[in-house]
Amino acid sequence: MKIRKASANDLKAVCGIYQDIHTAEESGRAVIGWERGVYPTERTASEALQRGDLFVLEAEGRVRACAIINQEQLPSYEAADWRYPARTDQVMVLHTLVVSPDSVGRGYGKEFVSFYETYAAEHGCRALRMDTNEKNVRARAMYRSLGYREAGIVPTVFNGIEGVHLVLLEKQAGPDYRMMGEQLKALAETDAWYVPLLSNASALLYEQLERINWAGFYLVREDHLVLGPFQGKTACIHIGYGKGVCGTAWERNDTVLVEDVHSFPGHIACDSASRSEIVIPVRKNGCVKAVLDIDSPEYSRFSEYDRRGLEEFVRILEERAEF
Numbered sequence: 373m374k375i376r377k378a379s380a381n382d383l384k385a386v387c388g389i390y391q392d393i394h395t396a397e398e399s400g401r402a403v404i405g406w407e408r409g410v411y412p413t414e415r416t417a418s419e420a421l422q423r424g425d426l427f428v429l430e431a432e433g434r435v436r437a438c439a440i441i442n443q444e445q446l447p448s449y450e451a452a453d454w455r456y457p458a459r460t461d462q463v464m465v466l467h468t469l470v471v472s473p474d475s476v477g478r479g480y481g482k483e484f485v486s487f488y489e490t491y492a493a494e495h496g497c498r499a500l501r502m503d504t505n506e507k508n509v510r511a512r513a514m515y516r517s518l519g520y521r522e523a524g525i526v527p528t529v530f531n532g533i534e535g536v537h538l539v540l541l542e543k544q545a546g547p548d549y550r551m552m553g554e555q556l557k558a559l560a561e562t563d564a565w566y567v568p569l570l571s572n573a574s575a576l577l578y579e580q581l582e583r584i585n586w587a588g589f590y591l592v593r594e595d596h597l598v599l600g601p602f603q604g605k606t607a608c609i610h611i612g613y614g615k616g617v618c619g620t621a622w623e624r625n626d627t628v629l630v631e632d633v634h635s636f637p638g639h640i641a642c643d644s645a646s647r648s649e650i651v652i653p654v655r656k657n658g659c660v661k662a663v664l665d666i667d668s669p670e671y672s673r674f675s676e677y678d679r680r681g682l683e684e685f686v687r688i689l690e691e692r693a694e695f
């Protein structure tokens with residue numbers, strides 16, 4: 373599966389998906405609120421292609437989904453009660469996300485949203501904004517599950533379609549994990565020994581992630597974890613194998629994302645203000661050498677976007693750190 377900028381060769385496939393969506397809507401199999409011949413049309417796709425903001429998802433040999441990603445906010449966005457204010461050049465908008473009706477239910481829509489979020493972060497955006505039709509309950513449920521907030525519902529004429537009630541959605545753009553990874557690589561160039569590298573890695577995370585209160589590492593020492601380089605309040609020094617969130621991530625050899633630490637049995641509270649936490653094992657030659665632990669005072673602070681970004685960050689440590 374790959375998401376990439378569309379080329380002229382993709383135009384036929386994109387228009388094919390638009391046609392299939394219109395057919396699905398006309399037969400009552402989908403409720404999106406679009407109209408054949410009005411929106412979206414071949415012109416929608418070809419204009420986006422010209423602008424360079426048409427993207428396609430290719431899987432199993434063909435285009436399965438497409439979307440337009442740019443910084444153009446619709447006129448209806450102007451009066452909305454946005455919770456995350458941002459300059460117009462710091463807002464990225466996802467338009468006209470469509471999944472081929474024969475490929476729904478495979479997670480392609482979510483993959484596209486994840487691509488869009490990364491793209492926004494890499495373009496220095498602070499806010500994610502988009503819209504959907506009030507009737508499109510499927511899309512609304514997906515965006516809700518991905519952490520989007522409905523900022524309002526406004527009556528409008530949408531791209532030529534009369535009487536549309538447009539749901540305006542928003543989310544804060546995440547940090548640019550790729551850039552943080554590049555910074556980490558540069559630090560590893562000077563000295564890859566784990567003491568300076570993990571120290572600076574925790575400083576990078578603590579400085580650049582918002583709404584967190586602890587970022588650092590626990591190191592594997594025989595049958596327990598011992599506190600390593602970190603930023604934040606003083607923390608507990610030893611954690612047993614399988615104990616707390618950190619010991620559990622070590623035991624499972626997998627990321628543990630805890631939305632609410634109070635409902636995680638055995639959670640070790642170092643700072644009573646912590647509400648959510650993510651722990652990612654750092655491996656070397658297949659063995660867990662350390663865990664990265666990040667805590668937040670906010671319930672459910674870490675999204676799928678953060679999990680992916682932080683796992684990428686940890687991959688760089690795994691490649692470069694010398695333990």
Ligand code: SME
Pocket residue numbers: 586607608611615616617618619638639640641642643646649665667
């Ligand atoms: N909460 C962690 C302990 C470490 S501190 O939060 C920094 C845990 O349950 O493993």
